[in-house]
Structures are given as C-alpha cells and as structure tokens.
Amino acid sequence: MKLTSIGWCDPRTEPGELLWTAVPQQMKQAFANFPPRLEAGQLQQRPVPEGGAMFHRDWFKTVPELPRGAKVAVRYWDKAATDGGGDYSVGVLIVEYDGLWYVADVVRGQWSTFQRNSIIRQTAQLDNQRFDNCVTVVEQEPGSGGKESATFTIHKLAGMRVRADKVTGTKAARAQPFADQCEAGHVFLVRGKWNTRFVEELCVFPAGDYDDQVDASSGAFAWCLKTPKYEAPSSATGYHNDPRRYGVLLDPSVPIWWRRN
DSSP states (O other): OEEOTTSOEEOOOSTTOOSSTTOOHHHHHHHTTSOHHHHHHHHSOOSSOTTBSSSBGGGOEEESSOOTTOOEEEEEEEOOOOTTSSSOEEEEEEEEETTEEEEEEEEEEOOOHHHHHHHHHHHHHHHHHHSTTOEEEEEEOSHHHHHHHHHHHHHHTTTSOEEEEEOOSOHHHHHHHHHHHHHTTOEEEEOOTTHHHHHHHHHHTTSSSOOHHHHHHHHHHHHHHHSOOEEOOSOTHHHHHSGGGEEEEEOSSOEEEEEEO
C-alpha cells in the first residue's frame, strides 16, 4: 500500500483499480469513455495519468552527446524575477540536426533580476562558443512592462543574435507541436543532471505547480523551425541565378558561400 502525503494508506494494489469498488455498473460504463486525464483525476485521484498527461515519460530517450555537425541552435528564455521563490527563470537549448531535435541543456533557477540578466548573458556567450549563430530568444510578456523587459535583455546581449518573442495563444496550444514531435520519437535529451526535473515537469503539465520548462521548450522548438538552414552550393553560378536563397560567410581571405534550404 502507498502512503500519501497526508499519512493515508492507499489500499489499492493493481493498476487502474477503483478506490470505491461498489461503484454502480452504469457508472463503470460511463467511466470507460473518460479521456485519460479525466479518468486519472476522477477514479484514481491523480491530477495526471501515471505515465504523463500531454507528455509521456516513455517518449523521452537520452543520448550521451549531440551528433557531430549539429549547427541550428536556439536558447529560449522564460523569465521570472523572484530571488529564492515564485516561478523559475528557465533557458532551454534545443539543437536541430537531420530532422531530429535535441534538448541539449536547461538552465533553471529562482534569481533576482540582476542575477538572471547576468546568467542569461553568460549562457549566451557559452552557447555562441559552441554553435555558430546560436539564437537567444526571450519571451516578451504582454503590456509595456513585458516590452521594456525584453528590450533591456536584448540590449544586454549586444553583439550576439537575440530576438524577442511575443507569445500568443494558450500555453497548452503552444506546447502541442513540441509534444507531437516527442510522441513521434523525434526529440532526444542530451544526458545531464537536469533531465529528471525536466521530464517530471513536462509530464505533469498542465496540472503541475510549474510550467516554465514547458514554455521554454515549446518556444525553443518553434524558433528552431524558423531558423534558416544552410548547405554548401555546388557552384557559385547558383548564387547568381538565385541570390535571395544564399548568404555569404567571409573568412579574412576566402569567401565561403552557403545555400539556404
């Protein structure tokens, strides 16, 4: 038997076993049509099904490191500003490679505004050492205060690629595209100390106490899709035929041309 947080022993021993075994047959038939989350709440007194709600634990597989050649990287920040309490400031780094997405790193903490801004800048510097043209994206909350906060952060990251994201829609709607790719097996976690807390938060969403890692993950995933991908062209002729599809990265002596997919 399981001991609950209030000291009560749950007598059930089998998965899906009802707490009230004398439930009428008519109610059992109605319960059979419940969606998983409603069934977990009404029948099992759990806010989410045991395996997870929008995200499931068995969807997340870990890898020891990123594949070589991974270049498209986005760090998305969901900001908070309470030192030692309240919501968390979270920066999730997602890297895309060959049609798969890798959650490469999560920075998370309850910091003051000054501490948070310093950590965002330090993290951006490290990201840019690892990846060429890594994009840092900060969520812009509604209203003038959100715009001012985003503008301040962008100014602090001068010299690096940084954008503000004006979010729209519900948190669940923004998270669903990322959840779909997780379910399809297209998302992997790079092994790290942050893995357990990350998976636990995603699996209790939207019923958990915190959703900052969910917001940052769905934001990073969405911006990975916006980031252009490049490949070496077969010849310089292609550039002149279609110049809008090309960029140029200049070495001090040799121009290196890239084709935009």
